[in-house]
Amino acid sequence: MDSLSMTCITKTNKRRFSTEQITLLESIFETESKLETQKKLQLARQLSLQPRQISIWFQNKRARCKSKQLQQDYAILRANYDVLASRFDSLNKEKQSLQTELQKLRGLMDELEEDRRGSGSDFSGNGTHGSSNDDKQDAQQESQVKSSLLPESPNRMVLGLCDDQQNEIFRDYPQPQEEAALVNVIEPANAFISGDLFQLSFNDALWWEF
DNA sequence: TGTAGTACACGGGTTACCTCA
DNA sequence: GATGAGGTAACCCGTGTACTA
Numbered sequence: 001m002d003s004l005s006m007t008c009i010t011k012t013n014k015r016r017f018s019t020e021q022i023t024l025l026e027s028i029f030e031t032e033s034k035l036e037t038q039k040k041l042q043l044a045r046q047l048s049l050q051p052r053q054i055s056i057w058f059q060n061k062r063a064r065c066k067s068k069q070l071q072q073d074y075a076i077l078r079a080n081y082d083v084l085a086s087r088f089d090s091l092n093k094e095k096q097s098l099q100t101e102l103q104k105l106r107g108l109m110d111e112l113e114e115d116r117r118g119s120g121s122d123f124s125g126n127g128t129h130g131s132s133n134d135d136k137q138d139a140q141q142e143s144q145v146k147s148s149l150l151p152e153s154p155n156r157m158v159l160g161l162c163d164d165q166q167n168e169i170f171r172d173y174p175q176p177q178e179e180a181a182l183v184n185v186i187e188p189a190n191a192f193i194s195g196d197l198f199q200l201s202f203n204d205a206l207w208w209e210f
Numbered sequence: 211t212g213t214a215g216t217a218c219a220c221g222g223g224t225t226a227c228c229t230c231a
Numbered sequence: 232g233a234t235g236a237g238g239t240a241a242c243c244c245g246t247g248t249a250c251t252a
Contacts, residue, residue: 016228016239034220056241059220064239066221216251225242231235 017057021047025054029061 017025024047028035035043035058044051 037218053240055219057239060239060241063221063223214252216249218248218250220245220247222245223243225240227238227240229236229238231237 017047017049021049025057025061029058033062033065034058 024043028043035054040051040054043049044054047054
């Protein structure tokens with residue numbers, strides 16, 4: 001279509017529908033987004049419009065609704081993503097904090113081990129020597145550390161303090177046979193935290209349910 | 211029964227006009 | 232009054248479907 005005829009046609013044909021026409025079209029669209037031919041013809045007569053105009057109005061209306069729905073869906077997804085990203089950050093920080101605490105405790109354990117080997121004593125306190133004051137002090141320190149690591153049960157240790165609540169965090173220290181099972185949990189979690197978030201999320205349908 | 215042609219409706223994208231700040 | 236942005240009627244094109252010879 002050339003520009004001249006287009007201008008001519010649009011100048012004569014293209015004008016906005018009246019409020020009454022729009023109101024009726026909207027009310028019908030509420031109940032049915034697609035019109036049957038008979039209803040379209042009837043509506044065209046009722047509104048003094050061409051059937052073609054009714055068809056086009058419904059097509060455009062469906063397109064507008066779809067576009068609006070897409071915008072709303074995007075806003076919802078974006079909000080959900082922001083919440084998840086925030087949780088991810090806080091979990092990452094907690095992980096780093098726990099790793100730091102773990103590092104400290106490992107160092108402490110190594111020191112104790114070296115002291116025990118150097119002095120020839122052990123945690124049982126049944127050493128054949130140790131009558132000196134230094135030995136008594138060492139034994140006392142060992143006892144303090146031991147009690148801090150094992151406050152309730154032999155396989156429970158203190159990892160640190162919560163920043164916000166100032167409460168001690170306890171973690172059940174796994175028995176050897178439990179350790180392998182624990183690794184099965186931790187390794188995927190580490191993979192998750194260390195960066196391959198999207199690969200994990202797309203491979204795991206449960207992620208979307210979450 | 212399978213096939214080519216036709217009409218029609220639809221979705222997606224675009225154009226051109228109108229309105230308003 | 233000029234102008235740019237947004238809304239929208241109308242159009243174009245490709246595709247799917249129903250119908251018919």
